[in-house]
Ligand SMILES: [Zn+2]
């Protein structure tokens with residue numbers, strides 16, 4: 610047994626890992642903090658997906674350009690992807706990442722990404738742009754979950770990617786989660802700007818990263834800023850959809 614594996618085995622003995630959703634001890638699961646019963650409830654967003662938000666076309670849905678979740682959106686970006694549906698254990702996973710400094714969950718996020726091979730090609734020659742938090746919110750929370758996500762993607766796709774924090778959130782906005790669809794759009798309107806004195810590479814694809822795609826307005830506002838600065842190739846990837 611390798612030293613690190615031995616350490617993990619020992620730490621499991623003294624600190625049993627519990628499932629973030631049901632609280633049971635996690636045994637024989639491909640995840641560290643999601644038990645195998647709960648992991649069956651996690652819907653990964655494998656193709657075919659909606660072009661705009663990455664929602665998987667399940668069952669009888671007609672495969673088209675976009676789905677009912679993003680019909681209101683007039684996207685400034687070219688394509689959108691997402692890792693899993695933000696419901697049940699998926700919602701809990703995002704919640705823990707966002708509010709409980711879920712660094713311990715990053716390994717499970719990596720396991721999820723490895724199960725989505727269609728994402729590999731999207732990172733080629735790309736610049737990863739995490740959606741920024743307002744400086745006040747960053748101070749309150751202590752970390753930006755979108756930047757953590759960007760670091761994780763960069764760790765997995767080192768040669769292809771680089772991270773650039775080229776956006777600034779100039780407006781302190783209310784949390785989108787409590788707002789109606791219409792109010793969400795207004796809430797984030799003109800909330801972002803390009804960070805001063807940054808360099809852009811117009812030969813690269815820019816991929817915006819955020820924790821969750823709900824109505825897409827936050828990510829679309831960020832895309833608008835990139836588009837207006839002359840970037841042509843813009844895609845987005847959210848951790849969860851819902
Ligand atoms: Zn569980």
Ligand SMILES: [Zn+2]
Pocket residue numbers: 659660661662663664675676677678679
């Ligand atoms: Zn969609």
